[in-house]
Amino acid sequence: MPNVSQKAVRRRRSDRHGAFPGPGRAAVMLAVIAPLCWLPQAALAAHTIGRLAEGAGVGDILPGAIGFALFGLLRAALDALAGRLAFKSARRELSASRDRALAALTARSPVDISRPSSGQAASVLAEQAEMITPWLSRYLPAKIKAMTVPFVIVAAVLPFSWIAALALLVTAPVIPLFMALVGMRAQKASERQLARMGDVNAFLIDRLRGLATIRTLGAVADTATRLRTEADDLKRRTMTVLKIAFLTSATLELFSALGVALTAVYIGFHLLGFIDVGTWGTRLTLAEGLFVLMIAPAFFEPLRELSAVWHDRAAGEAAHKALSALSEQGMALPTATDTLDAGTFALCAQNLRYTHPGREAATLDGFSLSIAPGEKIAVMAPSGAGKSTLLSLLAGLASPESGAVSIFGQDPAAARKAGEIAWVGQTAHVFSGSIAANIALGRPEVDASAIAEALRVARLSRVAELHGRTPLGEGSTGLSGGEIVRLAVARAAASKSARLILADEPTAHLDAETARLVTESLLDLARGRTLIVVTHDTELAARMDRTVMLAAEVNA
Known part of the structure; x- marks a missing residue:
């Protein structure tokens, strides 16, 4: 029974201060469906080019062109709607989290010496908390797409060429591996940067409050020097975070370019007749080869998008951690309890x-x-x-x-x-x-x-x-x-x-x-x-x- 009670307490704490649920299911589903619209688009484009190579006229390719345009409009509409829904959901979650943090701060006793400084609290609530929105609205949908879309594309490539599908699968795992290694360092760097940002804001507000005293004591120059030192340290930490973010993007681009290049070399030599293996017994037609070539870059597109928002994840999780820390109860204001019998006393x-x-x-x-x-x-x-x-x-x-x-x-x-x-x-x-x-x-x-x-x-x-x-x-x-x-x-x-x-x-x-x-x-x-x-x-x-x-x- 005690174990059950402890689990219930932990569950309640998790519900109150735990991870955000993120964007709604509708936003995630639309974010996954939108890039998959490229598959029928690529099929129509490859088929149309193949017909032109066979000598078809404009009237023969017109239905394919119209279908290509319609799927393109559908993809754009789904993408925009998914982004809008994800953003609105992220803002709701952020507002709810801010409300929890503010309620926790106002519930803490003014005599609680562990209360965060006003500068630090203001920095977390007003500035750092905004980093949570990109994390929820961009990173989480991108993560689901990266876990879903590449496998659908491999499934579309596999009926035409097992060797092209294998080339994509071999290069893909290296990307998340390196991103995870870089990401752990990025998150730690982001946490240190945000903590330092809160310290600098607290220092600045403290000195602004005591500006009259600083001037009276002739300590303006010393204060300015200290502030410049703090700002330079924060600048170095910010540049470290950005350097890690650029390293993440470079890692992805290297391996995605390698995967697309391997697929393109194989398809090219296969269509020229230099390579006969890799298909299911028949040579690929021009339309089939073009289709595989056109969707191969789309295999890496969700991973590329994930890399672009990888820094948002590191900054967002660090901001979420700082905001949750504000929500932790310190010395709370007393609540009503049974009172003593005071008689007629005030x-x-x-x-x-x-x-x-x-x-x-x-x-x-x-x-x-x-x-x-x-x-x-x-x-x-x-x-x-x-x-x-x-x-x-x-x-x-x-x-x-x-x-x-x-x-x-x-x-x-x-x-x-x-x-x-x-x-x-x-x-x-x-x-x-x-x-x-x-x-x-x-x-x-x-x-x-x-x-x-x-x-x-x-x-x-x-x-x-x-x-x-x-x-x-x-x-x-x-x-x-x-x-x-x-x-x-x-x-x-x-x-x-x-x-x-x-x-x-x-x-x-x-x-x-x-x-x-x-x-x-x-x-x-x-x-x-x-x-x-x-x-x-x-x-x-x-x-x-x-x-x-x-x-x-x-x-x-």
């Missing part, structure tokens, strides 16, 4: 224990706290004692190893989903747009009156009037540090359903006057709500109803 935490990954000592051990509705609490402790960790546990952004949290009688995950928790951090991300848009954040329930009230609570009305509709620069350009904290307060004030406010060091690194404004804004925000603020600011703590010293609760 918040109740009992016996919380939490240890950060990679550490032996617990950051929190046996911490308990009960807060009445409307109460304002300051949590104070030395740096590193676990104040921010405590807020993450209370907000449901991390799961305790033991203990439980109840917010208004429900699990933190349910309270967060219902919008009953608002967060005020030390810094708030500022998006490119007006102050009003940065407060609303696209929430339909936040109308103009709610924004005006939020600006009043946060003491930002004057700032908003000065900016007007002028958009703020992304990354907080246009606002001071204190104004950014008050913007976070305004966002919380606009959340009418929020009954619990969690504030993480809101007055840190602010001057006395700005800290006073932020404190007044927080107190105004907390009217009729419950407030928990972690802080080192004794003046802010003095304005709260009571202070909890976390240091005494920490297992040193």
Whole structure:
């Protein structure tokens, strides 16, 4: 029974993160049928040429010419339809995979230190993932054609000449053998190149975020040198991948040319009468010899197409692997569980224990706290004692190893989903747009009156009037540090359903006057709500109803 359970788990993981199913059956069938239309085309062309050699007139060859043209149109139509269906199917699969990766990323806790960097995630989702489309839409149909069409062509050649069929069969296996050997190296090179590309993007975004600091420290030249070195390394890796791709094509062309040449030499000498063996007792006619000559190159056409998209396979599988890695669950956001009996408390935490990954000592051990509705609490402790960790546990952004949290009688995950928790951090991300848009954040329930009230609570009305509709620069350009904290307060004030406010060091690194404004804004925000603020600011703590010293609760 345990083995069955493990297999079921592996099957579910495979269904969620496994290989793509690729293009639909219709696209694959059409992709296989399209090149086979060349067989009746070649037969009609060979028959027509043979009739002309026998002295037939234009009227005698007209039906064959019309049939040749019709099969050509049919082949083009099937080929175009197969490509269209394969492309649409590939885009659907790519979109579904991106959705899975995004869902996995958003489900991971913000305190998960194993989360991929934003630059790396953006590179995989936006840039590298696009390499999956050619892999699914071109490589997989080409692979099926290479496994099917050559055998059909050999079957068409065999009734006329067994030696010509043998020449094709002898040269064919060498091609996939060399392509497989080269392909393994190509895939490893592609994986290294894509990983390096993600690292370079992460490095670039990191440095762009800290550009002001880099300029202040006079490290622009050093950063530019490092970036140039990274770019040169990525360029070398890219050229290595392209070199392998060209080597694959050269291998195919060499052996396909050899196979066609052997067939052509045999047919030529046979028609001239120098070789009598290789047929089934009768000499080939001109039409039969031409037919074999015309379809011999088609034997290698699927292999040539497979070679052309071989690099797409290597890049696509590497991109798929990177995208699947994003879909792997790390530290997930906690889900709703049975909550403790909180009575009439707004918040109740009992016996919380939490240890950060990679550490032996617990950051929190046996911490308990009960807060009445409307109460304002300051949590104070030395740096590193676990104040921010405590807020993450209370907000449901991390799961305790033991203990439980109840917010208004429900699990933190349910309270967060219902919008009953608002967060005020030390810094708030500022998006490119007006102050009003940065407060609303696209929430339909936040109308103009709610924004005006939020600006009043946060003491930002004057700032908003000065900016007007002028958009703020992304990354907080246009606002001071204190104004950014008050913007976070305004966002919380606009959340009418929020009954619990969690504030993480809101007055840190602010001057006395700005800290006073932020404190007044927080107190105004907390009217009729419950407030928990972690802080080192004794003046802010003095304005709260009571202070909890976390240091005494920490297992040193």
